[in-house]
Amino acid sequence: MTALGDSRGMAAFGTWSRRAAAVIAVLICLGSQQVPRGLADSPAPPKPESQATIKPMGSDISQVTLLLKAAHRLDIRTAVIREDPSGKRVIPYASIIYDRDGDTWVYTRSAPLTFVRAKVVVELIEGSDAFLKEGPPAGTQVVTVGAAELYGAEIGVNGE
DSSP states (O other): OOHHHHHHHHHHHHHHHHHHHHHHHHHHHHHTOOOOHHHHOOSSOOOOSOSEEEEEEETTEEEEEEOHHHHHHHTOEEEEOEEOTTSOEEEEGGGOEEOTTSOEEEEEEEETTEEEEEEEEEEEEETTEEEEEESSOTTOEEEEESHHHHHHHHHOTTOO
16 A cells, blocks of 8 residues: 555544544433433333232241232242152152252142142152152142242342
């Protein structure tokens, strides 16, 4: 390239950089604008942010009741605790959640869209089944999909 070509390139770069700086300045100014007052105040009541109602049941366990929309979004699914031929209670391993101390829990369905966490003691895990030493009786419905989300709703996102 000749010296003339270099100076044209530098001039073009200078023009481009000035235009880019002007665009950035305009975007910064627009971004710092406040929302017009008429749009910020609304007579409509605020929508609740939570899609679940949490009702303390004592001893650090709460009942979680979901709105229908939330249950569909989480795709909540349940299975029934069954007994094998030897009388041992069997649940899908997918229904078990672990708390931060390593304790094992399941969410039982106490009413439509309502779930309560129940302590379980697992005796054996075999494939996709977990055999219980302690826990809810056979016939109880337990959550197999969405239990972790119920736990997060119950204890809060940061565990407080």
